[in-house]
Amino acid sequence: VTKTEQPERLFDDIGKHRFDMMVDGVFAIAMTLLVLDLRIPEHIRGPDLLASLVEMVPKFVTYGMAFCTLGVIWIGDMICTRPFRRVDLPHMILNVVALLFVALIPFTSGLMGSYPDNSIAVGVYGINIFVVVLMYAISMTRVPGRLCSHTMDLLFVKDATSLIWSFVIGAAAGPFIAIFSPRSAFYLNIGIVICGAVAFPVIVRRHHKRETIPSPLMPNKA
Amino acid sequence: VTKTEQPERLFDDIGKHRFDMMVDGVFAIAMTLLVLDLRIPEHIRGPDLLASLVEMVPKFVTYGMAFCTLGVIWIGDMICTRPFRRVDLPHMILNVVALLFVALIPFTSGLMGSYPDNSIAVGVYGINIFVVVLMYAISMTRVPGRLCSHTMDLLFVKDATSLIWSFVIGAAAGPFIAIFSPRSAFYLNIGIVICGAVAFPVIVRRHHKRETIPSPLMPNKA
């Protein structure tokens, strides 16, 4: 047993832990940098401040949406990668590419906040989200089973991967809809985030139920 | 015992650890981004530098206040969430919303620093702080007892939750006072931060005393 397990030794728990820090760092910073797009109105006389803040409403809405999008992707990442005890190099490289597009979100969401009714601005944001979700989908699909420690976890990974692929399809529609109606694409993006926030608890709960009913075919180790 | 505990397995210690990193990352970055609101005066001749720095005093005061506010909320978060051994999804989602408003503080505090005598600027900051504290209060109130590992910790969580709700009431007064007197609302905010820095040690100490006196009704496991 020790002989076959040794090859993975170099990328075990600690590697996963440090890689998590990389992912968490980029998400936390991208989320907090969103605020830099909210510029304080300058040289405004007292009573006009409310008016200039009201003008910024599309920027506030975009801020909230981009923050929640990043938050949901991050929670999804935490839930989906939890069963893995190790990371390998292709996984790391795929995720660096995903993070490259995660770190772009402060720019593309800022673009959308500045031009909320422009097809190109909303479309670029949609493409950005699509690429991020696609990268996660590919990353989850290729992760080999040997990185998991439990058989039950593999079933969960399979479910989660299917869920992410359905989000890929949803996110792919965004840029096309933006060509005809930027506003509809905007609402679609909000819808996808809400679906994500709802879908992950559902698959986790379903997985829990399955685990508590010991099947005669797959005996529980506990 | 193993059967009833299994359902939480997916969100145990490691999940808590990674979620803590998310919270810590956003707080650390929000606190450090506050400095970006302090712009270096440009094209100033030597002797005039002191005058232009003196002009920035409201900005420095706001910087200090926002930094301490975030610091006290963070310490409060660390103390309050320590007894929990696990996090569940509703807790994560509630906290992402809380972080959304935590990450807004560099903007709203910058607004207050630019317009320290403006009711709207001070009121917006007050609303921001109020929403953050409210989110933490809701998050602490709904956390189910099963996430705690010790009976004594539950008592502490109850005490801490009451304390946070009293801060919610205090913070709610801020925006109303700002309508009539921005300066009073500013001092109220400082007062709440000092109360927070004092109140948490007090409830921790009280909790410690209670724990060292083994009651005959609740036998200590140690």
Place this chain on the structure above:
Amino acid sequence: VTKTEQPERLFDDIGKHRFDMMVDGVFAIAMTLLVLDLRIPEHIRGPDLLASLVEMVPKFVTYGMAFCTLGVIWIGDMICTRPFRRVDLPHMILNVVALLFVALIPFTSGLMGSYPDNSIAVGVYGINIFVVVLMYAISMTRVPGRLCSHTMDLLFVKDATSLIWSFVIGAAAGPFIAIFSPRSAFYLNIGIVICGAVAFPVIVRRHHKRETIPSPLMPNKA
């Protein structure tokens, strides 16, 4: 033994770990934000780029100095707080105040980089460094021995605290020297950073030597 140790239970290892993340986060961000003060020269024709980069040399020097200062303080923090197994609330509050001034360094060093020959700019930076070192000195002096786990570590903490106080005295001279000669104060700051980078290894090595010679008075547990 369990009775007297229980009161600290709430702020043990995990609390220290999360507090370390707070400290590390603020240092890492403050260090990386320094780069934002280096603005890319705009609308420059090809051959003039070298000239405009040469003009920026004081900014590069300041960047390097501020980065190394923060790096040395951070390494000092890591070395000095390593013997502690717990943190208590006064320690946390003192360190939040220290971090408030650590996070100010990108501003004050940027000020010094923009006005390298201005007494006020260099003096403000000197005061900033002085307050940071002072806060660490107070924080180390008041840390009660009960937070340490080994008798030998207490000796190390005592040595480290004396060292930090000597840096407080050195840093206090900076702002005064800046009044008469900003350039001398600049070199003093560089000198202090080099001393810090040299002094910490020296006391660690001395401490190691002491530990490897088991004294008859203080029997080694190992």
Place this chain on the structure above:
Amino acid sequence: VTKTEQPERLFDDIGKHRFDMMVDGVFAIAMTLLVLDLRIPEHIRGPDLLASLVEMVPKFVTYGMAFCTLGVIWIGDMICTRPFRRVDLPHMILNVVALLFVALIPFTSGLMGSYPDNSIAVGVYGINIFVVVLMYAISMTRVPGRLCSHTMDLLFVKDATSLIWSFVIGAAAGPFIAIFSPRSAFYLNIGIVICGAVAFPVIVRRHHKRETIPSPLMPNKA
């Protein structure tokens, strides 16, 4: 045995863990700050947005290249420092200097993105990457074997160090090539990043193979 091992006690696992956080923090922030160089085009009328985004293509390419460069260096750092169980002070100081140049990359890559056909801009970026790689090469070369826990790991460290030195030579060519042809230097940089992403998995796999074949000269402890 305990006597000779004690001197390193002060800089063991926890020290390594905190130092990793420092490294990870600076990398994550430097990578995410790259996005700040992508400024949202202002006051553009709807149909002109695409044109102004197309104009930004060199900036997007630079963003992607700098992000991947930092990502590959970071993964390289994780892989190379994994065998070490401890860090010592010279290692920490060398790495702070490396991080100083890592944190400069958002500036130098932004410079290259603004002036992609300028020898000086591309040369400065090349020098920056060269210094970072050189610092890592020196840091890896001087790390004493006693910091490793396994004999096999020492062989891996030796291999990785040779690899990094070959990258030093490659990166050294960049600034010289930039004098004659900025575009070639740009492609060289991309080539080095791809080589890095390919070379690390190769030496890791080779190392794994070597480990699974127990040699009669170096008996495996497992």
